Amino acid sequence: MNAPRDTPASRRVRANGDGTVYQRKDGRWEAAGYVLAPGNTRRRIRVYGTTRKEALAKLTEKIATSNRGIPVPSAQGSVAAYLTYWLENVAVYHLRENTHTRYTAVARLYLIPGLGRKKLAKLTAKDVRTWLNQLRTTCQCCTRDIDARRDRPRCCATGQCCHKLLSPLTLTYIHSVLKSALEHAVREEEIPRNVARNVRTGTPRPRRFEPLTADEARQFLTAAQGHRLHVLFELALHTGLRKGELLGLRWEDLDLDTGTAAIRRTLQRTHAGGLITLPTKTRAAERRIALPARCLHSLKLHRELQQTERDRTGAKRPATGHVFTTPQGKPIDPTNLTRAFLVLLDKSGLRRIRFHDLRHSTATLLLEQGVELVVIKELLGHAHIGVTATVYAHVRLRLQREAIDTLSTALDGPANDEPARNDGYDPPPCGAIVR
Template structure:
């Protein structure tokens, strides 16, 4: 039953009733904020009439609350967005990488629209926000290591507030290894390697390293800030998150409609995907052939599978069918600053797939497997046999950032175009489409959930094929 509380002015005159309706409890048993409203009294009503009308109003209000017809008028977009994200995290419907990305997006969303009440949020608010994203972009902060960084590490010149594990290592006469720095700073060892070689890194990574070494970041790095236009993909990511939150609010009947569906997105020019031409792939393979066996095999897997970097790193030997030239993609290796390297399921159900590889690549895998087994025996228990095709010296999954660092080294040593793992995926797809493989098959090879996704990404190649088709018909029918 609704709780009814009379309210009086300073003269003791009844002016209204405050009505509260129990809303229930959440999954943890914590009581939710009740529904609250105010019933105002007309000056001409007697006390008895006012109370009777208030009780009738309260009964109807309680019924509307139970039927979902009443919204919490005090709830802001930020508070509701946090409720949605927390519930999705609890239910396990969001992957760690997706949740981390959403949290990152809210840093820009909340200052702009977070304080607006859910019921008051209008398409105009979102249209203005998207316009600001396009105009202001973002500040890209990187850090260039100073020579001081290498001296601090090589000469063990720790600051007073250095991480205790690093202090202990120095006290025991040990060197400050990149692995130790990475562990204490909670970043990848490949990022530390880049720093020590003098390469620019993200500013937050540099700050983490400076802290564990006991210095201010400015003492070890030069911070560089550049204005960066937000990409089409990024603006749509903001829109997608806001839209999904408001869609849930619409389902729960907290808002009459999804304001994001009526907002105006800035006109976005789609950027064509980066890919390598066949003659470039040939040179890249020649560069891979100069590398150690493990990296050579990994490079060929990037070239011939079109798989995502994490999908390749997630391969177990049980996923490799050497007799039938097949591999099975079942899991993904990822990294974030909170969890470190972790193994997750693939992006979508469609991402779980079987791929066929050329015989020469499978032969390379056979040789590599024999080498790996010999290494496990040689290390005699130091290296765990966890079954990963590509693993660290201890048998653990490789950090995805290690692949990026390796590609960068190959690129510089061989004077190649910029190498990044995803470009090999685009290259494979572009080549297959250019050779007239049907869109559905290409989509299945890539693990896209819909053929339309493949068509949308590789429109430029498909259009070129259409033009070629017209030329073929012209020659045949002339």
């Protein structure tokens, strides 16, 4: 019997399903095999290596991933092409118009210039991290040619860089837009994993806000008494409603007999539709809140005033049903409300704050009065109590310090002369002295 001859390395017999490995004319090794593709189909792929072992290892890894049920990425285009597809065909139907506009601006200004040329299937976490670090340390005037469009250049064109860097909150927002786009690519089985999730940008510091103190809140309400929209400012400070929620309120949402209000919608200005009424952003924001007696009385007077103004102006169009309107009965533009609010602050002699800080003032004053955090969470319409706890952590810390000081005062007080009752619990032999 003849001994079997050694089979050449390029022609060794492999098991069925293991693929083939052979050497190309250029000296490289090529391995080919069938793997799982999107749509529960099979597709033949090819990998290359400088040695047979390297090519075979790459193919074995692809087949092992396929055997776990993970399809091979089908994305062959660039990141820029996919971002354009995602914004025009996916995000536009799932995001509000203003949010979609911000996402589009982020993609145009940062994502596409930084990562647009890379292949979507070959994008790595290292690429994302390198790009974010570059954004974090690069002057935006120089990168986006902002100085060239100014009438009086003051940065790159003058040779003195102003070092206008992006804030940590902006970097986090840009990173979140990229994560959202890649997450949809994973769901469509274009890529096997979301590499942006493996990159940490750090937790940015929350926005600093300056809520009104109790004395300032009383001063603000006193100055608002003669204002046409004093009911709106009063309701904002007593309930913590957002600007859009206040302007979107309808009389049908209010039950003045039981003293409740149903928060179902919000009023916003969009680029395409102008002033439009939208449902609340989250399910938690759709809520029913209790109204204080002071606001109930003011709302009843406001409804009579609104009808008087409508009769005086002779409005022919049907009433919109909004609680807060212009003298002509039209919805109030959020920008105009902000202007009126700032004028009222100047008139009352208070420092300038944002309208949204009235909401923060409500939560801060409630916390200082000892109201439970879960009650404030329901009133403000936060999705999770962790949001409430995070935003107002500094207030809770101050209350904790006051509570600890109160306890220390009690412990440092004079000892009680009455004999202690023996209830069966003896003190430890060496008790620690609390000071």
